[in-house]
Amino acid sequence: MARLRWLTAGESHGPCLVGILEGIPAGLPLRAGDIDRELARRKLGHGRGGRMRIEKDRAKVLSGVRHGRTTGAPIALLIENRDWENWRETMDPWEAPAGYRPVTVPRPGHADLAGAMKYGHPDLRDVIERASARETAMRVALGAVAKGLLSELGIGIASHVVRIKDVACQVDALGLPPEELNARADRSPVRCLDPKAEAEMIARIDEAAARGDSVGGTFEVVAAGVPPGLGSYVHWDRRLDGRIAQALMSIPGVKGVEIGLGFQVAERWGSEVQDELLWEGGIRRPTNRAGGLEGGVTNGEPILARAAMKPIPTLSRPLRSFDLKTHRPVPAHRERADVCAVPAAAVVGEAMLALVLADALLEAFPGDSLAQLREHLDKGRPLP
Numbered sequence: 001m002a003r004l005r006w007l008t009a010g011e012s013h014g015p016c017l018v019g020i021l022e023g024i025p026a027g028l029p030l031r032a033g034d035i036d037r038e039l040a041r042r043k044l045g046h047g048r049g050g051r052m053r054i055e056k057d058r059a060k061v062l063s064g065v066r067h068g069r070t071t072g073a074p075i076a077l078l079i080e081n082r083d084w085e086n087w088r089e090t091m092d093p094w095e096a097p098a099g100y101r102p103v104t105v106p107r108p109g110h111a112d113l114a115g116a117m118k119y120g121h122p123d124l125r126d127v128i129e130r131a132s133a134r135e136t137a138m139r140v141a142l143g144a145v146a147k148g149l150l151s152e153l154g155i156g157i158a159s160h161v162v163r164i165k166d167v168a169c170q171v172d173a174l175g176l177p178p179e180e181l182n183a184r185a186d187r188s189p190v191r192c193l194d195p196k197a198e199a200e201m202i203a204r205i206d207e208a209a210a211r212g213d214s215v216g217g218t219f220e221v222v223a224a225g226v227p228p229g230l231g232s233y234v235h236w237d238r239r240l241d242g243r244i245a246q247a248l249m250s251i252p253g254v255k256g257v258e259i260g261l262g263f264q265v266a267e268r269w270g271s272e273v274q275d276e277l278l279w280e281g282g283i284r285r286p287t288n289r290a291g292g293l294e295g296g297v298t299n300g301e302p303i304l305a306r307a308a309m310k311p312i313p314t315l316s317r318p319l320r321s322f323d324l325k326t327h328r329p330v331p332a333h334r335e336r337a338d339v340c341a342v343p344a345a346a347v348v349g350e351a352m353l354a355l356v357l358a359d360a361l362l363e364a365f366p367g368d369s370l371a372q373l374r375e376h377l378d379k380g381r382p383l384p
């Protein structure tokens, strides 16, 4: 059963995003800048569009935190959308402004058409506003609180970009402590650890922008210091590998998720896929091909997951579409768009991994207060 519950609400050009996180134990120290720092990291990355220059995201804490500590009550957060000032009338909850023209041309690769058919919206604006990845800002804010909890217990989460289109990072992040991995990735305009690949990635993004096109890529998320015993093999929906995959796949634009070797397992011999078990005064695995999860349970090794993001669907040289009203062919509707958002999606990936891990941690080691949680965690999961 989920120990951590969270919900977000808010439209891309509405007044704000709101989020509620319930289940965080009491007594967790939080600093004022912890959430905003993560929000700033989500805006990083070469290839972001004009929106990122408008939004200076700050999370207002409405409840659940007092004098720098969580109280155990639901944590409610609010992030204002500065762009709303320009959209007040379009987004008015009560009436459409005079001369308002609904959006009737769906963008290929977006929720526009499928969402309109599902909810019966004649104005695609009703789909666009909520399906927009603007919502991921709140995921990052809530994830920052989950990250704070994990960090207090020695669990670090980091990410980096391993591919943009055909350019692959040749530097392995394995072994880098999460804080250092993030510090290095955040210094790069594409959050890549390999300076040679970084230059080529930037060139590829610039080339896409010049062509009126877009590019995608792959990012890796890592969690280190994870105790064994999170998740379970006893039922499909308790497997933590499945829960992590769902969380990463839910990020807009993500089309593939791998854990450990991922799709490479299909090409290798069995002996090249499993991790051997050694006893050297303690458990030692010479390899971590499983990415920290065996049978859907954490095994004490770092968790390694990768997600592939498709190229941004809104193109400045629009794709073909048709008008819902007239059925006439027209170029796709354009919104202000990023050319590449893989570096930002990686930061969202960290938040999603943090929320799933915090939930699984509280499930395995419950605690109403941080002190209780620590007590349970210290007992750990010893060898039987």
Ligand SMILES: Cc1cc2nc3c(=O)[nH]c(=O)nc-3n(C[C@H](O)[C@H](O)[C@H](O)COP(=O)(O)O)c2cc1C
Residues within 6 Å of the ligand: 049, 109, 110, 111, 131, 132, 133, 136, 251, 252, 253, 254, 310, 312, 313, 314, 336, 337, 338, 339, 341, 344, 345, 348
């Ligand atoms: C951080 C982030 C930023 C994004 N920015 C844009 C954007 O500016 N324009 C756009 O068309 N899609 C953007 N996307 C991708 C779309 O939201 C996504 O492709 C779309 O909602 C359809 O969902 P699907 O690709 O998962 O099917 C972004 C995604 C993320 C994670």
